[in-house]
Amino acid sequence: MGYVIGPLFTYRTGTRANHVVFFACSRGLWNVPFIGNSYVINATLLKKYDRSKLNYAKDNLDADMAFCANLRDLDVFLYVSNRVDFGHLVNPETYDVTRTEPEMYQIFDNERDWEDRFIHEEYPESFNPDKKNAQPCPDVYWFPIVSPRFCTSLINMMEAFGKWSDGSNQDTRLEGGYEAVPTRDIHMNQVGWESHWLEFLRKYVRPLQEHVFLGYFHDPPRSLMNFVVRYKPGEQPSLRPHHDSSTYTINIALNRRGEDYEGGGCRFIRYNCSVVDTKPGWLLMHPGRLTHYHEGLLVTKGIRYIMIAFVDP
Numbered sequence: 314m315g316y317v318i319g320p321l322f323t324y325r326t327g328t329r330a331n332h333v334v335f336f337a338c339s340r341g342l343w344n345v346p347f348i349g350n351s352y353v354i355n356a357t358l359l360k361k362y363d364r365s366k367l368n369y370a371k372d373n374l375d376a377d378m379a380f381c382a383n384l385r386d387l388d389v390f391l392y393v394s395n396r397v398d399f400g401h402l403v404n405p406e407t408y409d410v411t412r413t414e415p416e417m418y419q420i421f422d423n424e425r426d427w428e429d430r431f432i433h434e435e436y437p438e439s440f441n442p443d444k445k446n447a448q449p450c451p452d453v454y455w456f457p458i459v460s461p462r463f464c465t466s467l468i469n470m471m472e473a474f475g476k477w478s479d480g481s482n483q484d485t486r487l488e489g490g491y492e493a494v495p496t497r498d499i500h501m502n503q504v505g506w507e508s509h510w511l512e513f514l515r516k517y518v519r520p521l522q523e524h525v526f527l528g529y530f531h532d533p534p535r536s537l538m539n540f541v542v543r544y545k546p547g548e549q550p551s552l553r554p555h556h557d558s559s560t561y562t563i564n565i566a567l568n569r570r571g572e573d574y575e576g577g578g579c580r581f582i583r584y585n586c587s588v589v590d591t592k593p594g595w596l597l598m599h600p601g602r603l604t605h606y607h608e609g610l611l612v613t614k615g616i617r618y619i620m621i622a623f624v625d626p
């Protein structure tokens with residue numbers, strides 16, 4: 314599917330008001346009076362015409378309008394074709410090369426690329442009505458959600474920032490200044506990635522929640538505690554039993570058990586049930602309060618990274 318800008322019948326030279334963008338549902342080639350943003354030009358034209366005529370200036374028109382007007386005056390045939398897939402446009406407006414992992418920040422501006430890069434290829438399968446969603450412990454669901462690239466990018470973002478909390482109960486990042494069960498972590502807002510994370514929750518996590526915990530709707534999901542945890546022997550290797558202050562919690566594994574670290578995992582005490590064979594890019598989703606008292610199991614070697622959000626506190 315391609316798009317055509319400015320159908321012949323509504324076009325008036327010199328005004329933008331009449332430009333119409335429409336999707337062509339069939340494939341073909343259309344003669345158009347105006348093209349913008351991105352185009353391919355036959356190089357022989359550049360040799361053939363006098364540059365005083367073939368240029369980007371005419372009256373008070375914008376450069377793209379002037380260029381097309383000059384081409385029309387020269388009787389150059391302008392057309393749009395979707396017979397070949399040329400790819401798609403990237404919006405460079407907010408691309409910030411000063412960020413570590415700038416692509417991760419593109420969830421709003423280049424949604425399609427973001428999804429291709431960062432969402433797990435099996436994500437849509439979780440909604441297949443013929444498929445039974447994995448439930449390693451009672452009411453603990455397990456879904457593929459993000460790609461390996463997402464996991465390494467998020468770890469890079471956090472390690473480049475580097476200011477891991479000290480694991481004490483005093484935490485100035487929190488409203489009350491106190492964290493009862495502290496982890497060594499970095500919050501999403503410390504790396505300027507909170508709005509992006511919330512969009513990810515709304516767009517990709519919320520539908521999974523609605524799919525398995527029927528009848529609970531909260532759109533957009535609210536989440537004040539969004540962070541990456543680092544478990545490491547000699548630093549903080551485990552987390553004592555606790556409840557999360559959330560309606561539901563998501564816990565995304567970011568690296569590989571057995572390769573990057575040994576030990577680790579999450580144990581749900583009421584059910585005496587542990588999830589230890591966690592997989593990078595897979596998310597655990599469980600109720601936060603009352604039933605799902607849990608602990609982070611001891612990491613004996615290497616570093617374990619997880620991404621946590623307490624949704625709807």
Ligand SMILES: O=C(O)CCC(=O)C(=O)O
Pocket residue numbers: 496542552557564578579607608609610619621
């Ligand atoms: O280590 C885990 O998987 C559990 C982490 C956790 O419970 C938390 O951060 O609240």
Ligand SMILES: [Fe+2]
Pocket residue numbers: 555556557562607
């Ligand atoms: Fe927890």
